[in-house]
Amino acid sequence: MRGWWQALRRDKSRGDALVLALGLLATAAMALYLWTSLRVASDAAQLLPETGERDLAQVATMLAESSLARTMVLTVGAAEVAEAKQAADELREKLSRHPEVALASTGPDPALADAFWQLYEPRRLLFASERPEQELPGRLSDAGLQKAAQELKNQLALPTAPLVKKVAPGDPLLLLPNLLRRLSEAGADGVQVDEGQFVTRDGKRAVLLVSVRHSALDAEHQAPLLTEIDHQFHGIAKAHQGRVDLQQSGINRFAVASRQSIEADVARISTVSTVAMVALFALLLRSLWLLLVAQIPIVFALLCGATATQLLLGEVHGLTLAFGSTLIGVCIDYPVHFLNHFTLDPHPDGPKAGLRALWPGLWLGALTTVAGFAGLGWSSYPGMRGVAVFASVGVLAAVLATRWFLPRLVAAQPPINPVQRRMAALLEAGLNGLRQRRRLIAALLLAAVALTLAGLPRLQWNDDLAALNTLDPKLKAEDDAVRAQIAALEPGTVVVATAADFEGALQRNDQVALALQGAVNAGHLQHFRSLHSFLWSADLQQRNQRALRTSPQLAERLDRAFAQEGLRAGVFAPFAALLQGPEAAPLRWEDLQATPAGPLLQSFRSTLQGQPAVLTFVSGVRDSAAVAQAVANIPGVRFFDQRSFVNRAYAAYRSSTASMILVGIALILLLILARYRSLRLLAVASVPAILACTATLGLLSLLGQALNLLHLVGLVIVLSIGVDYGVYLAETAARRAGEPATALSIVAAGLSAFLAFGLLGLSSNPAMQALGWTTGLGILFSLALAPTLLLLPVGAQAGESKP
Numbered sequence: 001m002r003g004w005w006q007a008l009r010r011d012k013s014r015g016d017a018l019v020l021a022l023g024l025l026a027t028a029a030m031a032l033y034l035w036t037s038l039r040v041a042s043d044a045a046q047l048l049p050e051t052g053e054r055d056l057a058q059v060a061t062m063l064a065e066s067s068l069a070r071t072m073v074l075t076v077g078a079a080e081v082a083e084a085k086q087a088a089d090e091l092r093e094k095l096s097r098h099p100e101v102a103l104a105s106t107g108p109d110p111a112l113a114d115a116f117w118q119l120y121e122p123r124r125l126l127f128a129s130e131r132p133e134q135e136l137p138g139r140l141s142d143a144g145l146q147k148a149a150q151e152l153k154n155q156l157a158l159p160t161a162p163l164v165k166k167v168a169p170g171d172p173l174l175l176l177p178n179l180l181r182r183l184s185e186a187g188a189d190g191v192q193v194d195e196g197q198f199v200t201r202d203g204k205r206a207v208l209l210v211s212v213r214h215s216a217l218d219a220e221h222q223a224p225l226l227t228e229i230d231h232q233f234h235g236i237a238k239a240h241q242g243r244v245d246l247q248q249s250g251i252n253r254f255a256v257a258s259r260q261s262i263e264a265d266v267a268r269i270s271t272v273s274t275v276a277m278v279a280l281f282a283l284l285l286r287s288l289w290l291l292l293v294a295q296i297p298i299v300f301a302l303l304c305g306a307t308a309t310q311l312l313l314g315e316v317h318g319l320t321l322a323f324g325s326t327l328i329g330v331c332i333d334y335p336v337h338f339l340n341h342f343t344l345d346p347h348p349d350g351p352k353a354g355l356r357a358l359w360p361g362l363w364l365g366a367l368t369t370v371a372g373f374a375g376l377g378w379s380s381y382p383g384m385r386g387v388a389v390f391a392s393v394g395v396l397a398a399v400l401a402t403r404w405f406l407p408r409l410v411a412a413q414p415p416i417n418p419v420q421r422r423m424a425a426l427l428e429a430g431l432n433g434l435r436q437r438r439r440l441i442a443a444l445l446l447a448a449v450a451l452t453l454a455g456l457p458r459l460q461w462n463d464d465l466a467a468l469n470t471l472d473p474k475l476k477a478e479d480d481a482v483r484a485q486i487a488a489l490e491p492g493t494v495v496v497a498t499a500a501d502f503e504g505a506l507q508r509n510d511q512v513a514l515a516l517q518g519a520v521n522a523g524h525l526q527h528f529r530s531l532h533s534f535l536w537s538a539d540l541q542q543r544n545q546r547a548l549r550t551s552p553q554l555a556e557r558l559d560r561a562f563a564q565e566g567l568r569a570g571v572f573a574p575f576a577a578l579l580q581g582p583e584a585a586p587l588r589w590e591d592l593q594a595t596p597a598g599p600l601l602q603s604f605r606s607t608l609q610g611q612p613a614v615l616t617f618v619s620g621v622r623d624s625a626a627v628a629q630a631v632a633n634i635p636g637v638r639f640f641d642q643r644s645f646v647n648r649a650y651a652a653y654r655s656s657t658a659s660m661i662l663v664g665i666a667l668i669l670l671l672i673l674a675r676y677r678s679l680r681l682l683a684v685a686s687v688p689a690i691l692a693c694t695a696t697l698g699l700l701s702l703l704g705q706a707l708n709l710l711h712l713v714g715l716v717i718v719l720s721i722g723v724d725y726g727v728y729l730a731e732t733a734a735r736r737a738g739e740p741a742t743a744l745s746i747v748a749a750g751l752s753a754f755l756a757f758g759l760l761g762l763s764s765n766p767a768m769q770a771l772g773w774t775t776g777l778g779i780l781f782s783l784a785l786a787p788t789l790l791l792l793p794v795g796a797q798a799g800e801s802k803p
Helices: 002-012 014-037 055-065 081-094 109-129 132-139 141-154 161-170 175-189 217-240 251-285 289-312 319-323 334-344 351-378 384-402 417-433 439-459 472-487 502-521 536-547 554-564 573-580 591-592 600-605 624-631 644-677 681-700 710-733 736-760 766-785
Strands: 073-079 101-105 190-192 196-198 205-212 244-249 493-498 528-531 605-607 610-619 637-641
Touching: 002 141, 014 384, 073 081, 073 472, 081 196, 081 217, 081 244, 101 132, 101 502, 101 573, 109 175, 109 536, 132 141, 132 536, 161 175, 161 573, 190 766, 205 217, 205 244, 205 502, 217 244, 217 251, 244 472, 251 289, 251 334, 251 417, 251 472, 251 766, 289 334, 319 384, 319 554, 319 736, 334 351, 334 384, 334 417, 334 710, 334 736, 351 384, 351 644, 417 439, 417 736, 439 681, 439 766, 493 502, 502 528, 502 536, 502 610, 502 624, 502 637, 536 610, 554 573, 600 605, 600 610, 624 637, 637 644, 644 681, 644 710, 681 710, 710 736, 736 766
Parallel strands: none
Antiparallel strands: 073 205, 073 244, 101 205, 190 196, 196 205, 493 610, 493 637, 528 610, 605 610
């Protein structure tokens, strides 16, 4: 390598040194910028669509970031529930100090009951009925009051009699106890309260609720917390001599497990592919220096892609970085093509002249690759837009680095590598043999066409986004067990009520609550959690107060009805005074926010398309169409199923991506035609790549695979790589002497691309499997089909030339 370096220094001019110095400076500047400013987003919300249904897309993002999605449920079990409650409280105390924990609670706030009393006791008349015009006339009739008197008499015989005796003089209709009971049921939300602590519905396990600060999908912040939970509980279990156990539920657990699984797969596959690629190029180049030189365009591409994405989009998603790392399989084409020609088919005027001769083909290959990826830039998924920017900039950076740096980093005289020359000779012999076996060429083409025709009619699409990920069965079983113990709500199904102002949204939410209760009664869903349990619209509150205060002689009739049941006349004078006194002001959102319940209610309120919105969370939906129909006639109200919406948007994007691939193909054909102005060379450069894509789809369909968006992304890669190979071969149509070096370049680049992409098919992640299978098969088809049209008489005429 020392002799090579001395020869390199002897052959280079000051101009070369300046170009290399500028390249090194640009590389250092980008590395420094990324070191100080790179913001890597691991939030899966970046993969949610920004569709034409902007309001629903905003709801999807809002739900992904909601407090409900950011809440973990931990349950602690023991032989004695008292010990489970003690262990849960110990864990709460330790987790409360963690920076990611916004709130850890093992029971309701002791101040909450008093705060509710202070809010609702003076306003009990305002919460008498959800349908005051329909219900109150009957309840306030003489018969209704007689029934209320009997109910009060029954309540005085129950263990809760002391509370009833306290409130009855001012509340003989028991409006406040009924209201407080409804508030208690809504606040518990599927858990029981035992001596001030949450327990499961069966009372056997203690419950700890943990709210996190960042998105549950933000694996970077959630992973340390999950590790801390396991660590802290291990110590608690040891202190309790193993008598306690922990079960957990939370979206963050699946996000972290998915990221760790993908990272492990990528690390394993990348290690295998990197070692194999290094071995391949070490055999091919037989020079450590040339091996290092070949990596320069790749490094430059990754830096430029990451820098451009950070500057244009403000962050780089983990998906973009993962995909960007696979650009090695595309960008390696350019240095390999140059270095093979440099060593096997050197230009008499030196490496710079050799590169200039290759440049039209290299530049065309890069432009066609960018054209293939450009369609992803129109994606409604921010993460995919990042991929498009990263890939397009990276490919251009790689080819430009090859153009300006590599000829200045190799010596004027190429090294002699017998192994490389033997490999090129074998490929040349193989190509010449194929020229004599036209039937074999025809058979290859017909086989690809047959796969296309047999498989495409069976093509099926799987537009369920959940199919792109696998849930750890153990985590899923534990999560289901915890949710069954507390009847937890899913954050993905909601009813949204919007209006010009918050009062209007509350009025519509009042109607939503009635409609959903009807759906529950009809068996269409199991449960819903609504702000209506805590706050009614001012209009509904005032209608209740007006109905009670204007009921004719209500105090006198009530006194008579209750006296007939043996209750002392005149005891309800405080109630009569309330009816005659000043009207109570309606309860407001701001009043609730000033109580300990305030933070817990934030998930019910949001802003949608600039309008106030009130969200109602539903669970156990058995008939989504019936639930949607139940609220369909309420203005400004929509039933939203996040999974259905995302899948619908995903299907639309998959369809648009397929269309953009066709647009990309059209652009590629125009670029090739503009370069060669020959239909023959257009076919040589493009048809094998297109046929490789269709054959890949056909074979996957015949193998029974339902295709998804990642298969389409894989096709973009296959198309880009295949067209590169076709362009390189088309460049040799007028000069057969360069054919062996080009063939070796294509084989080496194809093998490296297969190692970079195809091995992803070994991943346990369905998305990576889809990408790996598509690219792996497609690259193999591209290698097999690339020379076919060149070797047929119509595409291999020596007189074919460029303009």
